[in-house]
Amino acid sequence: xTTLVYDLPLPDLTSLxxxxxxxxxxxxxVWQGLYQHLYAEPGQFTNLPQTxxxxxxxxxxxxxxxxxxxxxxxxxxxxxxxxxxxDGRQIEAVLMRYQKRNxxxxxxxxxxxxxxxxxxxxxxxxxxxxxxxxxxxxVLHYARLLRSEGQNVTNVVVMGMGEPFHNYDNTLAAxxxxxxxxxxxxxxxxxxxxxxxxxxxxxxxxxxxxxxNLAISLHAADDELRSSMLPVDxxxxxxxxxxxxxxxxxxxxxxxTFEWALVREVNDTPEQARRLTELLKGLLCHVNVIPxxxxxxxxxxxxxxxxxxxxxxxxxxxxIPCTVRLRRGIEIQAGCGQLAVKSLKNQKDPI
Ligand code: SAH
Ligand code: SF4
Numbered sequence: 507x508t509t510l511v512y513d514l515p516l517p518d519l520t521s522l523x524x525x526x527x528x529x530x531x532x533x534x535x536v537w538q539g540l541y542q543h544l545y546a547e548p549g550q551f552t553n554l555p556q557t558x559x560x561x562x563x564x565x566x567x568x569x570x571x572x573x574x575x576x577x578x579x580x581x582x583x584x585x586x587x588x589x590x591x592x593d594g595r596q597i598e599a600v601l602m603r604y605q606k607r608n609x610x611x612x613x614x615x616x617x618x619x620x621x622x623x624x625x626x627x628x629x630x631x632x633x634x635x636x637x638x639x640x641x642x643x644x645v646l647h648y649a650r651l652l653r654s655e656g657q658n659v660t661n662v663v664v665m666g667m668g669e670p671f672h673n674y675d676n677t678l679a680a681x682x683x684x685x686x687x688x689x690x691x692x693x694x695x696x697x698x699x700x701x702x703x704x705x706x707x708x709x710x711x712x713x714x715x716x717x718x719n720l721a722i723s724l725h726a727a728d729d730e731l732r733s734s735m736l737p738v739d740x741x742x743x744x745x746x747x748x749x750x751x752x753x754x755x756x757x758x759x760x761x762x763t764f765e766w767a768l769v770r771e772v773n774d775t776p777e778q779a780r781r782l783t784e785l786l787k788g789l790l791c792h793v794n795v796i797p798x799x800x801x802x803x804x805x806x807x808x809x810x811x812x813x814x815x816x817x818x819x820x821x822x823x824x825x826i827p828c829t830v831r832l833r834r835g836i837e838i839q840a841g842c843g844q845l846a847v848k849s850l851k852n853q854k855d856p857i
Contacts, residue, residue, distance in 0.1 A: 507592065511540065511566040512639030512646070515683055526561060534688065536562070541689030544650050567592070570643035587647065591616070591640060595633060597667055599644040601651075608652055609661040612644040614677050615668025620702050621737045622723075624767060627667045629803035635673040641680035645690070659692070665700040665721075671707025681718060694718045700765065705742040708750040712757050721763040721794070722751060726773050727781035735773070748785060755790045762791045767798045768809035768817060779817050783824030793821055796831040 514522065520533035535553060539545040546569070548554075548562040562568075571589040574596065578585050585601045600611040618625070619632035644666075649659050662684075664670045670677040677699070684692045694717035701707060702723045711720065724747075726732035726739075733739035751762050764786065768774040782793070795817060797808040809817070814830055821828040 508565060508567045510570050510592075510637065510639040510643075511536075511562075511568055512570060512642040512683070513637050514639075515679070516686065516688070522565075526558075528558065532558065537686075537689050540646075541684075541686070541691075544646060544653055546646075546650065570640050571597075571647055573647070589644065589647065591636075597636065597640075597644075599647065599666060601648050607660045608648075608657060609663060610645060610648050610659055611663050611666050612641060613666035613668050614641060614664060614670045614673045618668045619672060620669050622702065623735055623737075624769065624798060624801060624804045624806055626801045626803070629801060635676060636668070638676040638679035638683065641677060642683055645680075645684055645692070649690070661696050661698070662692070663698045663700065663721075665698070669702050669704065670699050671701045671704040671711070674707055674710065678714075678716075698763070702736060702738050703742055703747045704738070705746050705750045708747075708754060712750070712754040715758055719763065720754065720760070721765055722747070724764045724782075725766055727778050727785055731773060731778070735769075744785065748789075751791075752789060760790075762789070764791060764793045766793055766795045768795055768814055769798045769806040770809045770813065772806055774809040774813045774817050776816070776820060779820035780824070783821060783826055786826050787824075791826070793826055793828040794831050795828060 511519075516533065516537050519536060520530055523533045523536070524530065532554070536551065539551045539553070543550070545551055548559045548568065551559055551562070554562075571591065573587050574590045575588040576585060577588075583603045587599055587601075589597050589599060591597065595616045597613040597616055599613060602609045602611070613636065615635050616633035617630040618627045620628055621631075622628040645659060645662060652658055664677060681694065681697055684690045685694050698719040698721055699711075700721040700723060708720070708722075711718075723736070724732075724744075725735055727744070729739055729743045732744060754760070755762055766773070766782075786793070795814060797814055798806055800806065800808060818828045818830055
């Protein structure tokens with residue numbers, strides 16, 4: 507299959523065009539067309555000679571993702587798009603428009619190998635990694651949509667389908683590409699990567715001293731409970747995970763976010779809140795709690811509003827900052843990380 511143009515960083519694009527006998531400035535023009543003007547096909551590059559446009563068309567692929575269906579929440583603030591890949595697989599990417607922000611939630615894999623029991627993506631199993639270009643293309647899809655309304659993407663959370671640190675190289679290559687000041691110029695601080703807790707990935711990320719925000723899916727404060735919810739805990743138990751998190755904060759001075767999906771009578775108890783407070787004491791961090799979004803393959807239920815507040819108060823009393831996240835766009839299953847492709851198929855709205 508021909509190379510996807512978004513898989514090429516600028517130096518690779520430059521060498522390719524040089525191999526076609528093009529001067530170096532042509533690659534920069536293509537780069538600007540792709541990432542500043544957001545052109546989606548060679549025909550739009552009217553500043554290029556026709557012969558080059560034809561060559562681009564013949565040798566590179568510009569369409570990475572085909573929108574197959576779009577679901578909108580009733581208040582129209584959340585949009586989820588089912589996107590078809592070239593091999594017929596499907597992923598989802600979500601746009602959330604709240605408080606003057608246009609936040610995207612993007613996917614890094616088709617399915618996920620981590621098998622977290624409450625997660626719709628985990629229940630699907632793993633199919634394949636996305637290439638860096640397929641990750642980039644999700645951002646471009648919404649960037650074009652927003653630009654047509656005079657708006658921009660303001661934040662990107664890597665919290666869609668898949669485990670980003672299982673696909674480390676492609677995920678970070680996508681972020682680096684979008685970060686390029688000569689191209690899309692999207693600041694590293696406006697990205698957040700969420701990981702289930704792959705310790706080697708966290709350590710590598712720490713060494714690279716990136717400005718990208720880091721979130722850890724913790725969900726339980728002891729290994730017995732955590733490994734029953736997140737199988738990865740058997741490989742990287744809480745002590746190893748927290749040690750990597752402490753080293754990250756020490757090395758970067760950056761605050762870490764911990765995510766906690768509250769499951770009624772499972773991890774929403776005062777005992778779990780107390781243990782969590784102990785675990786996080788003294789660490790520069792923040793906890794996001796969100797009531798579980800129930801999924802077909804898991805019997806756990808969402809916590810009640812009272813229990814959410816009680817949990818939050820216990821953490822705050824213990825000195826741990828905590829925010830309750832709303833389940834935005836819940837009626838379109840747009841909670842990141844539980845993007846149920848299977849259920850979406852049954853309610854597909856052609857666009
Ligand atoms: N694989 C990464 C990123 C994708 S999941 C990770 O696990 O962190 C993004 C977030 O959604 C994670 O915190 C995940 O635990 C959470 N999540 C998954 N399924 C959920 C559900 N059914 N209800 C609430 N949160 C869920
Ligand atoms: Fe994968 Fe994250 Fe879902 Fe776990 S919660 S199965 S790591 S996508």
